[in-house]
Amino acid sequence: MASTIVSDQGQITIPEEIRDYLKLNAGSKIEFVIDEQGQVKIIPLKFSVEDLSGILHYPGIEKATIEDMENAIQEAAIDWS
Incomplete structure (x- = not known):
């Protein structure tokens, strides 16, 4: 399981294995969504x-x-x- 630390400014670094899995690069946009069960999901916003x-x-x-x-x-x- 990947984990990270939240900075004083609320910033995080997405672990490399997660970036690779989501195919995120510098400048990629993501959205945080809270589902019906209260779990937070990261959705990559990259559509052609x-x-x-x-x-x-x-x-x-x-x-x-x-x-x-x-x-x-x-x-x-x-x-x-």
Whole structure:
């Protein structure tokens, strides 16, 4: 079991074996969540656009592809010019 010490400023160093397991690097973002049983969980916040694609799908509306999103960004950029 990995453990660490909390500094006077409330900072911790995440042990290497945990960083490796969660695939965390310098600059990675994490979230602390307290579950229904009162246990604290560390959730790595690293999602690619591909992971998030289509998560807001509504029945009857076609899912947007990565290409659709990139085209929409380009069109919006042109409108701001």
